[in-house]
Amino acid sequence: MEIQNLFVSDFLIDFGHKEPAITVFKRRRRPIQPITHRDWRKPEIIEFASLFTARMSCNSSVTRVHVSSVGQTPRVPVHLMPCEIEHNGPAQVSQYLTATMKDRKYEKTVSFRGRGLKGQELSCPQGYTGLVLKEINKTGSDQEDRTVKVSSVFDKVTYWNLETAPNSDDTIVMAMDWPELAEAIHGPVDD
Amino acid sequence: MAAKKTRTPNVQNDSWVVIAAESVIDTQKQDSDPAFVRLRNPSTDAASLYMLGSGDVQLYEVKAFEEDFHSWFVGQTVQRDGRLLFVTPMDPLYLILPYLIKSGKEGKFQPVDQVVTDEEFPACSRLLSCTRSLASMHHIAEEKEVGSLKFHRYSQEKTMDWLKKKVERTVIALKKRNISVGEGVKSTTYVKVKSESDSNEEDYLRYAHGLISEYISEDLSKALLTHLHLPELTSPKETEPRSKKRKLSDNPVEAGEDYTKFNSADFARKPPKKMTAAQKSLAKVDKTGMKPLSSFFSPKVKAEKK
Amino acid sequence: MRRAGDQCWGRWFTEYVSVRFPKKEELKALKVADSKTLTEAEREKLFQNLDEAKSYVGWAVNILSPNVISTCMLQRTKYNLNTLSHDTAIGLVQYALDNGVQLKEVFVDTVGPADKYEAKLSQLFPGIEVTVRPKADSLFPIVSAASICAKVARDRVVKGWNFAEDLGNVDADYGSGYPNDPKTKAWLLKYLDPVFGYPQFVRFSWSTAQTLMDSKAVTVHWDDEEEDGEKAAQRKNNRSMLSYFSASAGGNDQTPTHQTHRFFTERRLKSLDTL
Numbered sequence: 001m002e003i004q005n006l007f008v009s010d011f012l013i014d015f016g017h018k019e020p021a022i023t024v025f026k027r028r029r030r031p032i033q034p035i036t037h038r039d040w041r042k043p044e045i046i047e048f049a050s051l052f053t054a055r056m057s058c059n060s061s062v063t064r065v066h067v068s069s070v071g072q073t074p075r076v077p078v079h080l081m082p083c084e085i086e087h088n089g090p091a092q093v094s095q096y097l098t099a100t101m102k103d104r105k106y107e108k109t110v111s112f113r114g115r116g117l118k119g120q121e122l123s124c125p126q127g128y129t130g131l132v133l134k135e136i137n138k139t140g141s142d143q144e145d146r147t148v149k150v151s152s153v154f155d156k157v158t159y160w161n162l163e164t165a166p167n168s169d170d171t172i173v174m175a176m177d178w179p180e181l182a183e184a185i186h187g188p189v190d191d
Numbered sequence: 192m193a194a195k196k197t198r199t200p201n202v203q204n205d206s207w208v209v210i211a212a213e214s215v216i217d218t219q220k221q222d223s224d225p226a227f228v229r230l231r232n233p234s235t236d237a238a239s240l241y242m243l244g245s246g247d248v249q250l251y252e253v254k255a256f257e258e259d260f261h262s263w264f265v266g267q268t269v270q271r272d273g274r275l276l277f278v279t280p281m282d283p284l285y286l287i288l289p290y291l292i293k294s295g296k297e298g299k300f301q302p303v304d305q306v307v308t309d310e311e312f313p314a315c316s317r318l319l320s321c322t323r324s325l326a327s328m329h330h331i332a333e334e335k336e337v338g339s340l341k342f343h344r345y346s347q348e349k350t351m352d353w354l355k356k357k358v359e360r361t362v363i364a365l366k367k368r369n370i371s372v373g374e375g376v377k378s379t380t381y382v383k384v385k386s387e388s389d390s391n392e393e394d395y396l397r398y399a400h401g402l403i404s405e406y407i408s409e410d411l412s413k414a415l416l417t418h419l420h421l422p423e424l425t426s427p428k429e430t431e432p433r434s435k436k437r438k439l440s441d442n443p444v445e446a447g448e449d450y451t452k453f454n455s456a457d458f459a460r461k462p463p464k465k466m467t468a469a470q471k472s473l474a475k476v477d478k479t480g481m482k483p484l485s486s487f488f489s490p491k492v493k494a495e496k497k
Numbered sequence: 498m499r500r501a502g503d504q505c506w507g508r509w510f511t512e513y514v515s516v517r518f519p520k521k522e523e524l525k526a527l528k529v530a531d532s533k534t535l536t537e538a539e540r541e542k543l544f545q546n547l548d549e550a551k552s553y554v555g556w557a558v559n560i561l562s563p564n565v566i567s568t569c570m571l572q573r574t575k576y577n578l579n580t581l582s583h584d585t586a587i588g589l590v591q592y593a594l595d596n597g598v599q600l601k602e603v604f605v606d607t608v609g610p611a612d613k614y615e616a617k618l619s620q621l622f623p624g625i626e627v628t629v630r631p632k633a634d635s636l637f638p639i640v641s642a643a644s645i646c647a648k649v650a651r652d653r654v655v656k657g658w659n660f661a662e663d664l665g666n667v668d669a670d671y672g673s674g675y676p677n678d679p680k681t682k683a684w685l686l687k688y689l690d691p692v693f694g695y696p697q698f699v700r701f702s703w704s705t706a707q708t709l710m711d712s713k714a715v716t717v718h719w720d721d722e723e724e725d726g727e728k729a730a731q732r733k734n735n736r737s738m739l740s741y742f743s744a745s746a747g748g749n750d751q752t753p754t755h756q757t758h759r760f761f762t763e764r765r766l767k768s769l770d771t772l
Contacts, residue, residue, distance in 0.1 A: 059229045059238055059311055059312050059313075059314075060229075060312070060313045060314065061229075062226040062227060062228050062314065063226060063227040063772050064224045064225075064226045065215075065224055065225045065226060065227070065242075066224055067215070067216045067224060067225060067245075068224075070216045074266070076265055076266030077264075077266065078208060078263060078264065078265050078266075079263065079264040080261060080263055080273065080275070081261060081262050081263065081264060081273070082260065082261065082719070082720070083260055083261070083262065083717050083718060083719045083720075084198065084259075084260045084261065084262050084271065084273065084717065084718040085262040085269050085271055085692065085715060085716075085717050086198070086199060086201075086271060086715050086716040086717070086718070087269045087271060087691070087692060087715035088201075088203060088204070088205070088206070088268075088269060088270060088271050089268060089269060090267060090268055090269075091264060091267060091268055091269045091691075091692040091693070092267065092690060092692070092693065093264045093266065093267050093268075094267065094663065095662055095663040095664055096662050096663075096690065096692075096693040096696070097264065097693070098663075099661060099662050099663040100661040100662060100697060111564055111567070111568050111697060112693070112717075113693070113694050113701055113710070113717055114564075114567035114568060114570075114571050114694070114700070114701020114702055115567075115568060115571050115572075115701075115719065116568035116572065124210055125210070127212060127213055128210050128211065128212055128213060129210070129211060129212075129213050129215075129216065130208070130209070130210055130211075131208075131209045131210075131211055131215075131216065132206060132207070132208055132209070132265050132270075133206060133207045133209055134205060134206045135205040135206070138205050146772070148207075148772075150216070151206065152265060152266055154265075157275075162573065162719060162720070162721070163572060163573055171256070171258060171763075171764055171765045172256065172258075172275070174763065174764045175256040175275070175277070175764040175765065175766055177368055177370060177764065178254065178277050178279065178764065178766060179210075179212070179277065179279050180364060180367075180368055181361070181364055181365070181368065181370075181402070181760070182252065182277075182279035182280070182281070183279075183280070183364070184360045184361045184363065184364030184365075185282070185357060185360070185361055185402055185403060185406070186252070186279070186280055186281045186282040186285075187280075187282075187360065188282075188323060188327065189330065189353060189356040189357060189360065190356065191329075196711070196716045196718075198716075198718055199716075207772065227772050229770065229771075232768065234755060235755045235768075237770070238770045239768045239769065239770055240768070240769040240770055240771060240772060253768070253769055254761070254766045254767065254768060254769070255766065255767055255768075255769050256764065256765055256766055257765055257766075257767060258765050259720060260718055260719060260720040269692055269715075276769075277766070370760070398760070401758045401759075401760070402758055402760055404758070405757070405758055405761070409755075
């Protein structure tokens with residue numbers, strides 16, 4: 001079994017688990033250290049064990065959240081747009097979006113790329129706060145511990161529908177049910 | 192208009208919009224940072240993302256609200272990933288339970304720190320640091336104290352009572368939140384078939400049971416259903432072939448031993464289409480003084496035979 | 498009555514001219530002609546003449562902003578330019594009637610089929626004689642007059658455009674707004690924002706703007722956009738491949754035996770296996 005070729009193709013055959021399955025190590029940049037075939041009589045076993053360890057370490061990695069600076073983090077407006085914008089980075093949101101938003105009685109309206117949007121503001125559920133997390137020193141590896149910081153905070157979300165008026169059946173409105181239901185499912189029960 | 196472009200994968204994602212319980216960022220009593228960890232999901236047995244709060248005192252569940260074709264504007268930036276993550280406090284017992292059940296099969300009282308270990312998910316031992324874990328262990332296990340040491344043994348009975356309370360709490364929250372629990376289809380193209388008022392107590396119980404089942408194994412989920420006195424519902428697709436099979440083999444064999452069972456309403460409704468071996472052997476028996484078999488069949492069956 | 502402009506600013510006016518005293522000779526004396534054959538200065542001059550002749554010529558314009566036009570045209574349930582044009586014309590006739598103008602005849606310019614449009618208007622406004630013709634502005638002096646009002650009003654609005662966006666001092670030298678005008682081209686390149694595209698001043702539905710955004714702005718996908726069949730299928734395939742892999746990696750909660758409760762699926766909530 002030519003293990004290094006497999007790394008190149010980004011797929012690993014995982015025999016170490018309960019059933020044979022193909023495992024993808026997503027976004028792997030660095031290959032796992034090549035296996036030293038010390039026991040040349042049973043090379044496969046060493047390889048499989050090594051793969052298994054690799055996967056375990058992927059489960060053992062943690063992502064720390066730096067929250068100490070949260071007090072000084074800027075409060076920002078956040079908008080959930082009904083389209084996928086293929087971009088991560090700066091945008092003149094206040095100049096284009098905020099400046100042209102209109103507040104109607106039951107909805108807000110704006111246009112984006114020539115399309116009419118209707119939206120409304122939602123507050124974070126009681127006892128909850130909005131955080132935007134940003135990865136620092138991104139390694140691109142699944143096996144190493146990662147760190148994210150709180151880059152901004154928010155207490156309400158403006159969500160936009162494409163042309164349809166905001167209403168209580170909008171999925172994002174329904175999703176806001178979750179924290180209260182979670183409290184019922186996870187809160188302590190009486191003895 | 193120009194041709195539509197196909198979507199490219201978002202490989203460089205490095206930011207997330209999150210709605211988190213305020214306790215996550217409580218900087219008062221923090222001595223370490225909260226962290227996202229991977230632990231074994233008790234329902235799927237696979238890895239899921241959770242969060243351990245500062246000092247591991249609180250466990251959180253991570254769920255993503257994800258709809259296709261969405262992106263965020265965050266302040267003066269675009270974030271292509273349009274997901275909204277929810278970080279909500281979670282009962283650590285749900286995650287501890289599978290380990291306890293597994294060791295409980297040996298029937299011994301054991302120290303929990305020896306039970307809650309997982310080679311594949313090393314972070315699981317940190318669950319025992321959660322304030323609520325040891326304090327609420329009695330909900331799912333019998334406890335024994337020997338000196339300063341505590342030993343636990345899984346108790347299905349206690350667990351069922353504990354889960355039942357969970358279901359009851361959930362029912363209350365569902366009602367309070369006015370969540371539609373009826374079977375009615377709800378989507379953008381179909382209107383709700385059932386209004387909230389049509390939902391009965393059983394609908395609520397089943398819905399809440401379904402929610403709790405997201406946190407327990409399938410076996411436990413079935414046991415809980417029985418504990419709640421709710422008959423198991425199976426979809427028509429599944430039951431159809433199974434019931435046919437049973438009708439063709441099981442019943443006639445029983446009938447061979449005690450043919451008065453042919454008279455049962457159940458059998459009369461769906462008689463076997465063919466004579467089974469048992470019936471054939473019965474047919475060879477001297478039948479004097481016996482009622483003919485056909486007299487046990489309902490008129491409907493006779494009509495069918497014609 | 499006519500509409501003006503296929504410029505990218507697409508300020509697109511429908512207007513009517515009502516002649517209170519049908520002095521056709523006088524109107525001819527105003528020497529109104531098809532506004533397209535006139536220079537901007539000539540149009541301004543003729544407009545002044547029209548304005549001075551207010552004792553027998555009245556006018557009104559209905560202004561549709563480029564933003565209204567693009568959001569209508571790009572709407573999920575297509576609302577085309579012709580319907581928009583008809584609705585605007587109908588609105589103007591009604592506006593005249595509501596203001597006490599005793600309309601006897603209405604002349605309408607159209608780019609679409611004239612007969613159907615004429616029948617539609619006649620039915621809506623019984624008692625008014627409706628004439629709909631393609632190129633009506635070169636056939637009837639009254640329509641020529643209307644087209645001058647429309648173009649002049651448009652030019653003035655475009656010149657004094659008040660940007661809703663907070664863009665500071667925007668270069669006002671944006672040319673005629675026709676795609677072949679170098680000034681317009683230069684302006685369109687200068688004011689292209691990679692995320693937002695253009696201010697509402699520009700009609701997004703205009704193909705020149707679309708082409709520029711396709712090549713220079715970031716790609717935006719809407720859920721109602723039509724994807725090439727093969728490519729869409731490919732994407733779906735890619736997806737299922739990926740989900741299969743991540744599921745077998747022990748990550749996804751969508752194992753075949755586990756079906757997520759509808760509380761979560763209805764709310765598009767799911768577990769994650771990685772951040």
